[in-house]
Amino acid sequence: MTFDGTEKIIGCGAQAKVFLYQNFAYKVYNPSYPAEWILFEKNQQQEVNKAGLCPIKYYDTDDSHIIKMDLVKGDTLEVKINECMKANSAEKESEIINYYKILAEANKFVHSANKDGLKIPRLYDFAAQVLIGQDKEKVLSIIEELSGRMKECINHLDLHFLNIMLLHDGSGYRIIDWMNARIAPAVFDYARTFVILDEFSKAALEAYKQVVLPDLWASGVSKDDFSSAIKACTILRQWEKT
Template sequence: MPFFDGSQKKIGQGAQAVVYLYKGCAYKVYREDYPKEWIQGELMTQREIVKTGLPVVHYAKTEAPNILKMDYIDGITLGDQMLAGSAPNSLQDMVQLQKKIHTHTNVHLRSLRESALQDLAVLEAAPVRKARVQAILDTIPEQTNLLHLDFHFFNIMRANKRYYIIDWINARIGNPVFDFARSYLLLYEAMPDLAWKYRTLILSDPAIDTAHWTPAVYVSALLRLKENSNEATVELIQSTECELFG
């Protein structure tokens, strides 16, 4: 029996799932071949995030194993607001939200270090580069702050005069410098001019510990090759290598 009655409306699509609006709620429909344990993992991660009290959506199971039910946010992403020229303080708002995420500690999630080492083990990269990443991970102090790790303008929604943070599938606990570095990397790939402005905001904020900024950017960029290799990522790897290792 079909899950929907034909009145659903497609409101979003990613590589792994399509999102529909149906009877006042959003439904994330994953590909039939998408591993069910990964869907369950995303559900459990979101439930942990909800416990923090951050402005996020709630997830729930449905009778269909490849469909999750979510709160529907009738709003617009910060990215779309920027494109429309209606978000003059977008970078500042983004950084403040990101800092708010990091105030939460000891959330029941995997550590960044654990997942980074797992990714490093299967990464196709020169041994010297992998050794450098291992050394950096051993050097940067391990912490238990909540990290989003996919934090950018299109994962921030504005509705009812407040922001909501979406898409927590990559969330981990660890040192906040890695979350800032990852956001910088994502901006560097898509919006280089904004990336440099974001970098300036981070490095000039006395409340943010940036002692390990460049090593964290290097680790983030190299591990990014596992999921996406493009000219900007390679360029960032090379520039940080020169800065760190000469």
């Protein structure tokens, strides 16, 4: 497909750009990005729709490297937090804490969804497919051990401030970008976010520890088990970068 010049770029990542065009969002992938991965992302979104976790619909276009999506009219938590940090006031500090509470709420919302009948891959199977050698052995051992003692659920596995949007109409938030969603114990979702924040912002990580992680401890997860999940997520994160 071709745009008529009225499109406006509203997002940019390593593998794709997102444009606003005729009241829809269009995700345009780099030509080198595998078409089968794009199809997988669309299938993931369909499963998430079924689970009631995100009402955003994806639509086919006549170009396999372009996805048409419902437009989310809102701002990411990252935008809102950055606005508060620039204001640098006690009132804004309280507002930032509230945004972390939204992240905590989003975790519980995702993990409470019914996974039965959904075609979302298990984290164990994904790790078995992409990792090799000692990394594979370590990660699979951790996932198997924790899955044997903990309930499995849907994990977003990329749940951070760029992937939660506050709606302009004040009706709540939307969780976006479900490409990494897998079935596993919820501890891996918390661990994945920990790894990402540790990589990009120590200050954000400290706030995450104070506001979000108490929910994990309250669920009965031990710090040793969390440490194991962090090790697995760190290895998987390193694989992503290769």
